[in-house]
Amino acid sequence: SQQGEEDPQALSIQEGENATMNCSYKTSINNLQWYRQNSGRGLVHLILIRSNEREKHSGRLRVTLDTSKKSSSLLITASRAADTASYFCASTNTGGFKTIFGAGTRLFVKA
Amino acid sequence: NAGVMQNPRHLVRRRGQEARLRCSPMKGHSHVYWYRQLPEEGLKFMVYLQKENIIDESGMPKERFSAEFPKEGPSILRIQQVVRGDSAAYFCASSPLGGGPSTGELFFGEGSRLTVL
Numbered sequence: 001s002q003q004g005e006e007d008p009q010a011l012s013i014q015e016g017e018n019a020t021m022n023c024s025y026k027t028s029i030n031n032l033q034w035y036r037q038n039s040g041r042g043l044v045h046l047i048l049i050r051s052n053e054r055e056k057h058s059g060r061l062r063v064t065l066d067t068s069k070k071s072s073s074l075l076i077t078a079s080r081a082a083d084t085a086s087y088f089c090a091s092t093n094t095g096g097f098k099t100i101f102g103a104g105t106r107l108f109v110k111a
Numbered sequence: 112n113a114g115v116m117q118n119p120r121h122l123v124r125r126r127g128q129e130a131r132l133r134c135s136p137m138k139g140h141s142h143v144y145w146y147r148q149l150p151e152e153g154l155k156f157m158v159y160l161q162k163e164n165i166i167d168e169s170g171m172p173k174e175r176f177s178a179e180f181p182k183e184g185p186s187i188l189r190i191q192q193v194v195r196g197d198s199a200a201y202f203c204a205s206s207p208l209g210g211g212p213s214t215g216e217l218f219f220g221e222g223s224r225l226t227v228l
Contacts, residue, residue: 031215042115042202042219043154088153092215097167099144099204099217103153 006089006102014110019076021105023089024069030092032065032072033099037086046074046087051094081111113138116185117203117220125228130190130197132223136205143186144204144217145171145178154202160186193227200224 006023013019025032031050035043049056049065049072056063062075076083088104116135124130136143141162146154156170160180171178175193180186190197201224204217 033215033217035217035219042221043204043217044219045216048215090217097159098156098170100156101146101154106151 006105010106012108019079021074023072025091028094033090034074035088079109081109084109115220117223121224123226124193132188133185134203135185140205140207142206143180145188146202148200195227198227
């Protein structure tokens with residue numbers, strides 16, 4: 001990818017379980033964001049974490065950021081079938097203009 | 112407040128023809144980004160524009176591709192002499208004046224899906 005990698009590439013879980021997705025990036029960043037994309041649709045912003053933050057919560061979402069390892073994780077707790085989608089991390093490098101996306105994790109939540 | 116509007120949603124072209132994709136950003140947004148997405152892949156940055164200016168076009172092929180964001184009207188991504196490899200979904204995103212990439216959230220349109228026969 002242009003900026004980093006995400007893993008796993010695909011994840012299949014049962015409804016009610018937690019889903020964890022990881023993202024690594026290559027350069028120093030201003031912030032890191034997570035987006036969701038339903039099949040055939042545009043991306044929807046979920047959460048943003050700044051480079052001086054280590055953890056952030058929003059509803060059932062928890063994001064962590066480790067700038068020393070250049071990595072982030074997205075945890076979705078108590079997953080629902082409606083959470084089935086692709087999830088992308090995106091980062092803007094320090095001093096840059098571009099928001100660069102990872103390859104994404106395809107999450108499938110079985111009812 | 113309407114979101115980012117892209118049209119057409121689907122476009123079919125034969126090899127050698129031109130494709131024009133339009134993007135109207137959210138009201139008040141003066142930063143526009145174009146991304147390309149192949150099936151089952153992530154988004155690849157193409158170009159970042161502000162009104163009447165191309166700020167970063169490092170992700171856009173030097174030939175056949177061009178983008179503009181005029182003072183009035185939508186942003187246009189233009190692909191000349193299309194080839195089969197141009198088949199993809201093209202997404203536009205906007206961000207608000209003064210926000211820009213350093214402060215985060217991009218608002219995406221639903222994409223334009225180009226098929227080259």
